Amino acid sequence: MKVTDSSVIRFHLQVLHGITVGSFEGRRDRLFIGTAKVFGVPLENLPRRYIPEFGLVPCFLVDACLFLLERAGTVGLFRKPGSLPRIKTLRTKLNSGEGSLSTALSYDVATLIKQFCRELPEPLFPSELHEALLKAQALSNTEDRTSALQLLSCLLPARNSSCLHYLFSFLFGVSQRCAENLMTSSNLATVFAPCLLPPPNKAEMSEGRLELRVLVLRAFIENPHMFGNKPIILSPLAAL
Template structure:
């Protein structure tokens, strides 16, 4: 049998689709093939041809009950399938399957079997000539993304403990944005932010000193988008409730010790990235008279950006209060928590 997936890249935060359509075909032998086109109409024709060919075959095994999975955060080709109620809300792979098999019994007509077999054989030859996904990655035709990649995976791939994109953005803000009015609060041009994201994901050379990135709010907007699209936030899911309980502590010194202990237990990429970010935000506060940003303002911006619960079963408003309070408290006590040099 042939199982076909269609990938349409969707930006989690702004939900803007990419312009290319990519089909992944997996055979029952485990081989994988990719078919890609920039034309939506061509993608529809390919889909119809593959579906018609598979439906016309008399050698297909019964459809497996778990062969179709839909993720509610994505769009699909019109007119095919419906969302599964058991689909997961968060999936870092962002993929959805299209059911290639009709629920009704397959029909086969002997009068046109020759034509259908011909189409089937031509399609089979075409598929066998296509390179596998592994080959495409080895040749650099398919690249691993930066946005939407797990923090540990990204740092391991780059050989760092802080993502390069985060470092580049923070350096740019330190250089020319610390005194910008409403830094991190004011939104940059969305189209320009998406352009910056595309360049980063394509692993092209990024120079934030170029004139197209002169609006520092575009840089901060892309940085916030990077953190929002992490499959697991900078504050890992398993630590969410622990930080909430720590920030509830009344006595100030005990609260600092509890939060500091939790941060020391974080994976190194999370801990190092957090230290770099909060030391930078502490410098932002040094220019609060010019940029008009306060600890409360930064907490409101970065609370839901850096941490959220794995399941949204609780009270969202209450969670947001704690998210803001945790970020604000760490920012205020950043010198003690991260052992920063005092000036």
């Protein structure tokens, strides 16, 4: 049976993996009328483009990723920072709806992608999922770990899922050129951990907890096909 209902997914996570996830689907979309801003704006208020296989993805993210895919061999992409003055100017133009990435530099655009993710009012991975993701990553059995992470990705709101699936697929492509850019999936996961799974407090910044965050992202970067792809598992009664 292919899992489709969030309550069934939660049931299997609890029964099969001992992971409990509270409900967070009740959040209401917030509308900000009359703004062209790209940064610091909720996903639901951003201009989005339909991309087959992924769904609706923010136009900025699509444009930035396509721009960098052509330059994915750049050494230290996402690790080396861009120029702050250039980035500030480009941000201002993008937020006014007049900006273009066509003449930008790779490091500047890579920095903008990280800023875009980091400055969302709510992380792409909702905070309610963070602890469950870390518990899933800590499971000792590889198959259980993969199953739990995949199920958790299916609980995301559609707008978050589309955005993350697209981003992880892009980062997978970047990692495939690590011989040129020196950015492995582990390097990329380390760079994006503060943007996608930000620690909420100092207690969560211990080496072990930070490592789990990196490993979660590494798993999705290396296997973007499993993100949000509902697995075929036993029926709820058979799982008992």
